[in-house]
Amino acid sequence: MESMKLVDGTSYFSCGDGETVIFIHGVGLDKSMWGGQVAGLAKQYHIIGYDMLGHGDSPEPQSRDTIEAYAEQLERLIKGLKIDKPITVVGFSMGGLVARAFALKYPHRVARLVILNSVFNRTEQQRRNVLLRCKDVEKFGPGANVNAAIERWFSQEYRGANPAQIDAFTQRIITNSKNGYLHTYKLFGESDNHGVSKLNGLDVPTLVATGELDIGSTPEMAHGLALHLPNAKVIVLEQQRHMMPVESPQIVNGMLLRFFEEQKLKNQTKETLQEFANGA
Numbered sequence: 001m002e003s004m005k006l007v008d009g010t011s012y013f014s015c016g017d018g019e020t021v022i023f024i025h026g027v028g029l030d031k032s033m034w035g036g037q038v039a040g041l042a043k044q045y046h047i048i049g050y051d052m053l054g055h056g057d058s059p060e061p062q063s064r065d066t067i068e069a070y071a072e073q074l075e076r077l078i079k080g081l082k083i084d085k086p087i088t089v090v091g092f093s094m095g096g097l098v099a100r101a102f103a104l105k106y107p108h109r110v111a112r113l114v115i116l117n118s119v120f121n122r123t124e125q126q127r128r129n130v131l132l133r134c135k136d137v138e139k140f141g142p143g144a145n146v147n148a149a150i151e152r153w154f155s156q157e158y159r160g161a162n163p164a165q166i167d168a169f170t171q172r173i174i175t176n177s178k179n180g181y182l183h184t185y186k187l188f189g190e191s192d193n194h195g196v197s198k199l200n201g202l203d204v205p206t207l208v209a210t211g212e213l214d215i216g217s218t219p220e221m222a223h224g225l226a227l228h229l230p231n232a233k234v235i236v237l238e239q240q241r242h243m244m245p246v247e248s249p250q251i252v253n254g255m256l257l258r259f260f261e262e263q264k265l266k267n268q269t270k271e272t273l274q275e276f277a278n279g280a
Contacts, residue, residue: 011058024074031050093188112205115222142177206226209236
């Protein structure tokens with residue numbers, strides 16, 4: 001896995017060969033969360049993961065930055081890497097919101113879109129709960145709600161079997177920059193309906209997936225979001241919680257590979273039919 005920084009400071013890794021798939025992490029995490037996806041996909045795809053603004057080794061967001069600034073960060077990364085062909089964008093949780101914003105702002109860049117364990121059209125109570133957690137972070141820093149977050153994200157069995165990894169995730173959250181974490185968390189709390197009126201014009205193949213037991217990014221949210229996307233399918237993975245890419249990488253990777261291959265086959269069929277029509 002290769003790690004480096006671009007001129008604008010965005011930290012990323014790049015590995016594997018084939019079509020490019022870019023992964024976007026969630027609030028409080030960083031590019032290291034995608035180790036299971038690298039292990040399962042890098043033999044077939046060119047995998048890139050990067051740190052969002054305010055996370056890992058990337059720059060802090062500016063005080064007035066909206067979610068579009070996070071989409072613009074990804075555009076600068078793609079330009080810096082000189083990637084010309086349309087890519088697949090996979091966004092997890094907050095990264096799913098960034099992926100949506102990116103696809104709306106730069107649709108020519110996106111061949112496929114995957115939104116994992118993300119949020120849409122929260123109830124007032126759900127939105128209030130997130131913003132209350134933001135107030136706790138303002139007072140006590142990134143570690144304010146870390147234990148409750150870990151319990152929501154991972155199953156009890158996984159936490160018991162993988163204490164070192166759970167501790168690493170806990171430390172990752174606690175050691176975040178307070179300002180970067182808080183700014184991003186507020187956007188996460190407020191941006192679940194970003195661009196909703198434009199989503200019906202986003203005609204790219206889209207997979208919206210979450211876990212059956214994900215109480216923050218619910219199956220209802222996944223189905224609701226997909227209704228606004230003209231070319232979307234929904235998958236709800238049984239018995240999975242929020243951190244399913246980490247807790248169950250083989251299951252998630254299998255789902256991603258099937259989706260990628262389905263879209264490749266559809267594209268090949270379209271090309272064949274077009275060639276036939278042109279020849280006729």
